Amino acid sequence: MSEHNIDELLELIWTQQEDGKDSLNELLRVTDEENAEDVLKRMAQDGFVVISGDKLTFTPTGEARAKEIIRRHRLAERLFTEAFKMEVDEKIEYNACEFEHILSPEVTESVCTFLGHPPTCPHGRPIPRGKCCEKFHKEMKPLVTPLNELQPGEEGRIVFIAPKNHTRLDRLSTMGIIPGSIVRLHQKRPSFVLEVGETTLALDGEIVKEIYVKRV
């Protein structure tokens, strides 16, 4: 019995609650945890959950912890699909499960900011809001956005480029597109057109999406 098992069950209870269910037996039926009953007992002792009859509810501590795990898990899924362009499948699920245990609170915040504080995971379930998201409501603008989200006429300083293939990075760099350069988005349709210094470049939207900038 480990922290890991506890986290998994907290997560499951959270999703069950999202679906409006709070039955202990139902939970035991759907979980893949080997000795779920023992783990749950231990969780009750540690003050994460309260069990009364068939009804299972979070304590405030349990809820807070579950919320953090869920948030990390769903942010990780977002990261995989958005930044790494992975398909929504079991592999993602597996990776996200690994990720949720290793993300520190600071990293979680930066991932969230980086992704522009996404409200939902790729499966459409809500991502619990974090501290950074509150700040977001005040500032309104994420720090780093994909270049394609600028409005025509806006400028940004390139923070990093996350290309799908390597030659793309080489080629962009010979045109002067590297982190630190300032680009102006000239237009988005019918193709993207950028200005870097005195060079005007037309390129695929797909490439533009991989260039992340900070508005200036």
Added chain:
Amino acid sequence: MHDHGSHKEEEPKGIPRLALIGNPNVGKSVIFGYLTGKYVTVSNYPGTTVEITSARAHVNKKEYVVIDTPGVNSLLPMSEDERVTRDILLNEDIEAIIQGIDTKNLRRGLLITLQLAEIGIPFVIALNLFDEARSRGISVDAEKLSETIGTTAIPTVATLRKGMDQLLKALQNPRVSTFATHYDRRIEDGVVRITPLLPDARISKKSLALMLLAGDESLNNWLHEHLREQIIREIDNIRLEVQSSFSEPLAYVINHSRLMASDRLLKEVFSETGKREKDINSSLGRWSMHPVWGIPFLLAVLYGFYQFVGVFGAGTLVDFLEDSVFKGYVNPWAVKLFDYIPIMILRELFVGQYGIITMAITYAIAIVLPIVGTFFIAFGILEDSGYLPRLAVMVNNIFKAMGLNGKAVLPMVLGLGCDTMATLTARILETRKERIIVTLLLALGVPCSAQMGVVLGMLGGISFTATLVWLGVVVGVMLLVGYLASKVIPGTGSDFILELPPIRLPQLSNIGIKTMARIEWYLREAVPLFILGTLILFISDKLGLLALAEKIAAPLVVGFLGLPIKATEAFIIGFLRRDYGAAGLLVLARAGQLDSIQIVVSIVTITLFVPCIANFFMIIKEQGIKVALYITGFIFPFAFLVGGILNFVLRYYQVAL
């Protein structure tokens, strides 16, 4: 479109070589023209020069072979044309280099300067397009730049020949740049480990080592020629080792260091005063690729083209030349002349039904020449304005469906000038798959200027609907074939990254020279083929082969396409040149032997007909004999198939044209 200076014969060894190198579209070819007095095509888009052109010239009273090269953004080649340039440095004994830089884009120019410094060949820099930089409020301190990098940089305006004297003077004693770029220690270590393994070469070992670290696969052949297998493996291991300590690819890490170094240089010599002259050109540039206005803009361009080439060239001028000049004077005179020569066969050879004067020369000069002449003028204006790359912005998405990207619009549009030269320009595309698809589409459906002019002339005589049917079928077929080809041909497409040059006011003198050069080329290349075609018809006719061919082709031409048997001749000479075939159809149409449906069916078929001989050889040269045979083997039956289906559909639905 046509590289007039491209003489393949080897320039004699022993004469020192002078190479022009620089980013695309910075005026290298203009400088080449100034130095050698020889014209190579100058146009306002990146990738005009795709082949090496060399010419002998006296520079500072000394004899040189001057070499014009395709533009590059880095000496690490990314496409076929860029590779050509790097290979020159590797394989030719270059005494000095002139680096052309677009002054307003100094940053990118310096990226190449740093690489030239590394290579260790002496060079001078032409800070060209200085006028354009000034009008954008940019100034560059040439003296300071020269001082810092240890060679000479001269501000120039090549088109006005400004600064050329100083450039020549600097060439009297070109210096090796003393500037060294500093790389990450791990990279420098790798260089130190690789250099002792390398053989002596024309470029410095350090620069070679950096190219190898960057994983330049195009060096493969060179390596295997000069090094043992074991050493090559050793180098590769060093590269992998160095790479393993970086998360980014080494090529990028190296470029990044160079850009950082040029940024530092830039800070010292480059300044923007901020006062930009507002001009109409940049507004035109914006409209021409605007999501909404871009389309009417394109239609207006096409309309202007149609008026000038289709109506004025193919109508007014052809009428004048054919009816007044040839039918009125030339041919009757020729016939009269042969009245004095009592040899029947000679008379028929020159002024008979398949006569060299009455058919070949009449077609070439009276029908096709005015059309290509007006076309070349209009096309030159388009090229020099900088509109063509903006067209690529408009059509990128359509081209994506064919496994290509917007960049392919350049060879395709050039194909409207001459498919043969356009097939060569396919080199600017990055992957083999793209080059083959473009070559196929050019051979299949892009009518060259001469052919298009003739076709427009015929269509203009029927109705606008007919023009739309022709255009719709040809474009539709190309889209379909392109789409299918992208599925069948193995390989991948490439990214669309295209530099858009500024919109410029075309210069009358350049248009003039370019048009004359192209007309000269047309006469030299097309007229002999026209004569050859006529001779073939003449001889076949005499031997009775023509009648035989017509009999054999009858089920196809008459039965399937629904055309008169006479049209067979047009297809036979179409094997030599499609425009010649089209001209044959035009003559039939003018004689009232074709109805509207027959005209449309026949010109659709001839448009899609096999590539002309010259193009066929170019395909062999660029893509190999196998590809050339496949392409022709596909197109020949396919053209007739489309023509036949169109004939059937038009007749079945009794479309009124």
